[in-house]
Amino acid sequence: MIKILDRLLLFLYSVAIGAASIVAIIAASGGFSQSWMKEVVSDFSGEVKIVQASVIGAAILILLISLRFFILSVRRDGSSAPSINQRTDHGDIRISVETVENLALKAASRTRGVKDLRARVRVAESGLEILIRAFVDGEGSIPTLSEEMQRTVSQQIEEATGIPVAEVSVFIANVTHAPTTFKSRVE
Structure with missing residues (x-):
């Protein structure tokens, strides 16, 4: 059951990181207008608490998944011998x-x-x-x-x-x- 959960987490993590990478590439290459980018940034730090809370929640979730995969990669498993x-x-x-x-x-x-x-x-x-x-x-x-x-x-x-x-x-x-x-x- 744990292996299936880890595979699902890895899939979701890969999709989230992939989407974030695409947005970063588009933003860095000038795909978004500066006024829209300033508006989005001000929404994250401004009065709109729902957007801010959802971004913080998604970031915490991605951080926790990253920690899970880090622990799995470092941990030695005694049953790993074929x-x-x-x-x-x-x-x-x-x-x-x-x-x-x-x-x-x-x-x-x-x-x-x-x-x-x-x-x-x-x-x-x-x-x-x-x-x-x-x-x-x-x-x-x-x-x-x-x-x-x-x-x-x-x-x-x-x-x-x-x-x-x-x-x-x-x-x-x-x-x-x-x-x-x-x-x-x-x-």
């Missing part, structure tokens, strides 16, 4: 995307022949879409290794989180070179 939300019979469960990425890395690292791993998780309508970026040692078949990694990651994520995995994409970035060791020969 998460996957699930509703159960007992309540809500929130799992951070970072947690799912770490689970994917842990599962992918179980695949033999994988050296350096990175994971990226995206939440889609059909489930989680996981991208694994890996370096391999080049000792075995890359398609076999990739399929094993996809199967392991998918099973581990679904088992650990209960969230369906729509897709596990594996990107083999490069082949690592094992350091070669030379034995010195003594004669």
Whole structure:
């Protein structure tokens, strides 16, 4: 409910500031006659208390909305980390995307022949879409290794989180070179 109210306030604030900017541009470029401008200014400071009170009220309202948006922009929100939300019979469960990425890395690292791993998780309508970026040692078949990694990651994520995995994409970035060791020969 608060988010909807903040969006409505932001819309009204944007319209008010936009209208004030248009009036200021027209006034500064000579779009209003000087006699009319003097009359408006004298109305604000003169005898017409209704106009004066409404201008002060609008200014206070815009100031309060500005303060609200300033506080929202400065305040740190603990729930700002991206998460996957699930509703159960007992309540809500929130799992951070970072947690799912770490689970994917842990599962992918179980695949033999994988050296350096990175994971990226995206939440889609059909489930989680996981991208694994890996370096391999080049000792075995890359398609076999990739399929094993996809199967392991998918099973581990679904088992650990209960969230369906729509897709596990594996990107083999490069082949690592094992350091070669030379034995010195003594004669």
